[in-house]
Amino acid sequence: MGRGGLMDQLTKVVVERALRGELSHHLGYAKGQERNEASEEESEHNCRNGYSQKTLKGENGAMEIEVPRDRVGSFEPQLIRKGQRRFAEFEE
Numbered sequence: 861m862g863r864g865g866l867m868d869q870l871t872k873v874v875v876e877r878a879l880r881g882e883l884s885h886h887l888g889y890a891k892g893q894e895r896n897e898a899s900e901e902e903s904e905h906n907c908r909n910g911y912s913q914k915t916l917k918g919e920n921g922a923m924e925i926e927v928p929r930d931r932v933g934s935f936e937p938q939l940i941r942k943g944q945r946r947f948a949e950f951e952e
Contacts, residue, residue, distance in 0.1 A: 868920055875916075875925055875947075878939050883908065883928040886935050906932040916940065916947040923947075 884890045887906060895907070911926035929935060936942065 868923060872923055872925055875940065879925075879937055880928050882937050882939065883930065883935055887930065906930050906934065914940065915945070917945055918947050 880891070887895075887908070889895050891908065907930065909929050909931040911928055914925050914927050916923045916925060925940070927937060927940065940947065
């Protein structure tokens with residue numbers, strides 16, 4: 861349960877899954893599904909483009925997460941905003 865334990869691993873999985881869900885909502889289709897013509901026109905052929913590494917600092921120390929990104933660069937995550945390094949809200 862301490863540093864690097866089960867809670868840290870669970871937090872990492874939940875945060876990364878939520879960020880992937882935010883990107884799917886932003887793009888208008890889930891990973892592995894084909895885009896429909898309407899979503900292609902709206903997103904200017906935007907699609908997933910890998911991940912960026914980010915280090916979050918909290919009560920239990922630092923945690924590395926993968927933040928998904930899109931090809932156009934218009935994705936603005938809400939759970940962990942760009943430039944945010946502290947993640948105290950989740951621990952509360």
